Amino acid sequence: MDNKPLQTVPRPAWLHQRLRWALIALIAIAVSLCAVGLQPAIFNWNGLGQLWRFLAASGQPDLSAEFLAVVLRAALTTLAYAVCSTCLSLLIGAVGGLLASEVWWLAVLPHQNLHRSISSTIRMILAIPRAIHELIWGLFFVNILGLDPLVAILAIAIPYGAIVAKVFSELLDETPRQPLFALLNSGVPAANAFIYSLIPQAFLNFVSYAFYRFECSIRSAAVLGIIGAGGLGYEILLSLQSLRYHQLWTLFLALFVLNGAVDWGSAWLRHRLGSPTRLDLNLRRPTRSRKQSKPGDPLVLGAGIGLLALIPFSFWYVAADWTKLWSPRTATLLAEVGQAIWPPRLETLPQLGPLLLQTLAMSILAIAIAGMGGVLLAFPAARNFWSPNGLLAGHTTSGLGRIWAWTRLLLTRAFLLMARAIPAPIWALVALFVLFPGILPGAVALGIHNLGILGRLMAEVVEDLDPRPVVALKAQGVTAPLLFLYGVLPLTLTRFLAYILYRWEVCTRETVIVGLVGAGGLGRLLTEQLSSFDYQNLLVTLAGFVVLTFVVDWISGTARRALR
Amino acid sequence: MVYCAKKLLIIATLLLPIVACAPNRSAAPTGETTGEAQQPLVTGAIPDQDPEKLQRLYGKLSEYLEQELGVPVEYKPVTDYAAAVTAFKVGDLGLVWFGGLTGVQARLQVPGAEAIAQRDIDANFHSVFIANKKAGIQPLTDINGLQSLKGRTITFGSESSTSGRLMPQYFLQQAGVKLEDFKGQPGFSQSHDATIKLVEAGTYEVGALNEQVWKSRVAAGEVDLNQVDVIWRTPAYYDYHWVINPAVTEHYGADFVEKVQAALLKLDPNVPEQKEILELFGASKFIATENGNYQQIEAIGRQIGKIK
Numbered sequence: 001m002d003n004k005p006l007q008t009v010p011r012p013a014w015l016h017q018r019l020r021w022a023l024i025a026l027i028a029i030a031v032s033l034c035a036v037g038l039q040p041a042i043f044n045w046n047g048l049g050q051l052w053r054f055l056a057a058s059g060q061p062d063l064s065a066e067f068l069a070v071v072l073r074a075a076l077t078t079l080a081y082a083v084c085s086t087c088l089s090l091l092i093g094a095v096g097g098l099l100a101s102e103v104w105w106l107a108v109l110p111h112q113n114l115h116r117s118i119s120s121t122i123r124m125i126l127a128i129p130r131a132i133h134e135l136i137w138g139l140f141f142v143n144i145l146g147l148d149p150l151v152a153i154l155a156i157a158i159p160y161g162a163i164v165a166k167v168f169s170e171l172l173d174e175t176p177r178q179p180l181f182a183l184l185n186s187g188v189p190a191a192n193a194f195i196y197s198l199i200p201q202a203f204l205n206f207v208s209y210a211f212y213r214f215e216c217s218i219r220s221a222a223v224l225g226i227i228g229a230g231g232l233g234y235e236i237l238l239s240l241q242s243l244r245y246h247q248l249w250t251l252f253l254a255l256f257v258l259n260g261a262v263d264w265g266s267a268w269l270r271h272r273l274g275s276p277t278r279l280d281l282n283l284r285r286p287t288r289s290r291k292q293s294k295p296g297d298p299l300v301l302g303a304g305i306g307l308l309a310l311i312p313f314s315f316w317y318v319a320a321d322w323t324k325l326w327s328p329r330t331a332t333l334l335a336e337v338g339q340a341i342w343p344p345r346l347e348t349l350p351q352l353g354p355l356l357l358q359t360l361a362m363s364i365l366a367i368a369i370a371g372m373g374g375v376l377l378a379f380p381a382a383r384n385f386w387s388p389n390g391l392l393a394g395h396t397t398s399g400l401g402r403i404w405a406w407t408r409l410l411l412t413r414a415f416l417l418m419a420r421a422i423p424a425p426i427w428a429l430v431a432l433f434v435l436f437p438g439i440l441p442g443a444v445a446l447g448i449h450n451l452g453i454l455g456r457l458m459a460e461v462v463e464d465l466d467p468r469p470v471v472a473l474k475a476q477g478v479t480a481p482l483l484f485l486y487g488v489l490p491l492t493l494t495r496f497l498a499y500i501l502y503r504w505e506v507c508t509r510e511t512v513i514v515g516l517v518g519a520g521g522l523g524r525l526l527t528e529q530l531s532s533f534d535y536q537n538l539l540v541t542l543a544g545f546v547v548l549t550f551v552v553d554w555i556s557g558t559a560r561r562a563l564r
Numbered sequence: 565m566v567y568c569a570k571k572l573l574i575i576a577t578l579l580l581p582i583v584a585c586a587p588n589r590s591a592a593p594t595g596e597t598t599g600e601a602q603q604p605l606v607t608g609a610i611p612d613q614d615p616e617k618l619q620r621l622y623g624k625l626s627e628y629l630e631q632e633l634g635v636p637v638e639y640k641p642v643t644d645y646a647a648a649v650t651a652f653k654v655g656d657l658g659l660v661w662f663g664g665l666t667g668v669q670a671r672l673q674v675p676g677a678e679a680i681a682q683r684d685i686d687a688n689f690h691s692v693f694i695a696n697k698k699a700g701i702q703p704l705t706d707i708n709g710l711q712s713l714k715g716r717t718i719t720f721g722s723e724s725s726t727s728g729r730l731m732p733q734y735f736l737q738q739a740g741v742k743l744e745d746f747k748g749q750p751g752f753s754q755s756h757d758a759t760i761k762l763v764e765a766g767t768y769e770v771g772a773l774n775e776q777v778w779k780s781r782v783a784a785g786e787v788d789l790n791q792v793d794v795i796w797r798t799p800a801y802y803d804y805h806w807v808i809n810p811a812v813t814e815h816y817g818a819d820f821v822e823k824v825q826a827a828l829l830k831l832d833p834n835v836p837e838q839k840e841i842l843e844l845f846g847a848s849k850f851i852a853t854e855n856g857n858y859q860q861i862e863a864i865g866r867q868i869g870k871i872k
Contacts, residue, residue, distance in 0.1 A: 044766055047765030050765045142647050142651055146654045147642065147651045237643045240758075243755075329654075532723075532871070533669060
């Protein structure tokens with residue numbers, strides 16, 4: 001496009017593509033709200049006391065030595081599980097991502113015109129493991145592996161591996177291809193050409209994403225306490241069942257520390273490596289030249305060695321029995337599961353439609369809450385924004401003003417950390433104290449949890465903002481609100497939306513774990529069937545989830561392309 | 565290019581430990597506490613009441629059983645009903661403290677499995693229906709009174725809970741009340757304590773739960789009786805029990821099932837240490853039980869669709 005002669009840019013149509021998508025989103029949210037609005041009362045003021053009791057317990061967490069020892073051991077277990085499952089998911093994701101990328105097939109089969117169909121088929125297949133929540137994977141693996149640490153590792157690694165594969169393949173496809181084709185055309189074999197061009201180009205993005213995945217694994221390990229693995233998830237479940245709020249808050253604090261430390265550590269390391277944000281979606285733009293770390297930065301080297309040591313330690317600590325993967329018992333049990341689920345029964349098929357819509361409505365509301373909250377909180381949570389010397393900082397440099405600015409930054413960040421560290425089922429129970437049962441409390445629970453994640457990702461976008469246009473505008477005396485509207489939003493909004501759409505898919509899957517709100521949609525049906533060992537009908541419900549994931553995937557993919 | 569290659573080397577070294585670790589771990593013995601000599605008897609439980617006590621509870625019980633049976637005993641924490649039943653089915657759990665329904669589900673999947681012991685209270689177990697005072701529901705005089713709950717909101721406990729779901733739903737059905745007759749979908753709070761709190765808050769007007777949990781929470785002063793109270797107590801039924809996997813006889817001898825049963829029944833409230841175990845279970849002693857006691861539960865399970 002750059003080479004064409006200058007031509008007048010036509011004024012965009014009134015109803016241009018972005019506006020159309022905005023309208024679609026608004027209508028979707030409105031329709032979902034209608035599904036909620038059928039009940040006369042929404043707020044249950046009577047439950048404020050219960051909510052208060054939960055929140056007040058945060059002031060007095062259970063700090064007895066006995067319990068702290070339990071928490072410490074559990075935190076270590078959770079960390080070890082997260083490390084193991086992240087490693088495995090990255091391995092799966094690297095292979096899967098290569099195979100699912102268009103550019104790989106273009107390089108391997110240059111003469112057949114098949115690359116697009118092969119890669120999109122593989123991407124479709126990868127949507128299946130992604131559609132199924134870790135919890136269900138866990139139960140499946142108990143069926144074939146029994147009680148072994150392996151169950152929890154695989155339960156996280158399989159769906160995460162598929163997610164990593166999807167993101168990796170997108171990264172590969174969006175990395176500039178000229179160097180790759182230069183190598184290929186000079187006769188370098190495809191694998192070598194990849195190793196010397198595309199992979200190093202995308203490497204920093206891979207590493208950043210790997211750290212993001214690690215953070216997610218910790219959160220996931222905290223939900224997945226069910227399978228004899230122990231860890232914080234197990235302890236949280238135990239304390240939750242008898243509502244020991246003081247114990248729960250101690251466990252949450254452990255999660256804050258763990259999440260916060262990994263978060264901070266990965267941000268620091270990424271910064272040192274000069275890599276972009278942890279999850280670089282929507283990057284159809286030339287990689288900006290950035291300050292690269294000097295090779296051999298001693299701090300990075302130290303951190304790298306520390307991480308390297310953490311991996312074998314975690315595998316040793318978890319002590320999974322890997323022989324189970326190929327033992328004859330596993331094969332027998334797998335065959336038994338096969339017999340138990342086949343043939344699928346279609347009894348629940350008529351119910352499936354409404355339940356699908358219910359799940360969809362819940363996920364849309366959840367992501368709307370998370371998205372809006374995330375956008376609002378991303379700015380106060382970003383270091384370079386309202387803080388002193390930030391882009392939008394006022395001219396007051398009084399001591400009080402500075403203290404207020406830093407407090408605001410810390411408070412927002414603490415809130416975001418709390419929102420994402422506390423597992424969604426706990427938010428669901430808390431939401432149920434003050435909201436009447438239905439889709440709404442489920443959406444609120446998922447919304448709060450994902451808000452914490454989105455807010456952090458978006459704050460990073462803001463911190464990563466190219467300051468030049470904003471500084472230029474500011475120098476011309478543009479007022480703060482206008483600066484925000486014309487300088488900041490245009491630079492950040494598309495990437496915010498890309499994150500929101502990406503997280504939406506996660507929300508649909510997570511509706512499985514907030515079934516206690518009395519409107520779980522497909523998730524409720526799934527838990528009922530699991531607890532009845534009704535595997536033949538279960539298969540159909542899972543298929544429903546897969547369909548839902550396809551739909552969400554397609555919509556968000558189309559929308560992201562349109563918004564680019 | 566050199567720089568890129570260096571980075572690749574870093575990836576390779578990053579991934580190396582994973583590959584290197586796999587065979588190492590597989591060679592190591594899996595049972596950490598015991599040698600290869602004897603496989604431990606693995607016990608488990610479905611946490612239903614005071615699950616945070618489980619750790620202490622099973623530490624003590626494992627010690628006691630080790631002493632009595634002369635074999636190593638290990639406790640595996642499992643917090644999910646379906647996972648516990650499945651682990652029992654594949655033989656990774658040898659002796660499990662199941663609820664009424666889950667015990668039946670487990671036995672149906674393991675031919676030869678036996679119910680061997682229950683608490684004194686389990687032969688005569690009850691659920692209670694509770695209601696928020698603001699809902700203005702009068703205490704029910706008999707089972708037909710359940711019809712007055714039509715049009716209300718209700719929450720059960722866990723999907724597989726006998727006292728928090730199966731039996732309450734059965735009695736509702738007996739009274740001619742279907743789940744569709746309630747307002748909205750029934751909730752599944754996942755625990756008896758959550759049921760109490762959600763009804764106390766008024767989120768749900770009615771709830772159904774294990775009477776033992778209700779009584780102990782009321783006794784501990786944890787329930788606001790101005791907000792919530794019992795409206796009906798169900799007739800009695802059989803609930804929690806110990807189920808043993810027939811595979812244990814292969815490892816420890818043909819009479820092992822009887823031995824375990826005898827050890828459980830022998831728990832004596834007059835011996836301080838054993839009294840502690842019994843108290844943690846909320847029992848004054850364990851009594852014998854048999855598979856036949858759970859026929860009603862099985863029939864109801866099939867009727868309601870929890871057993872296929």
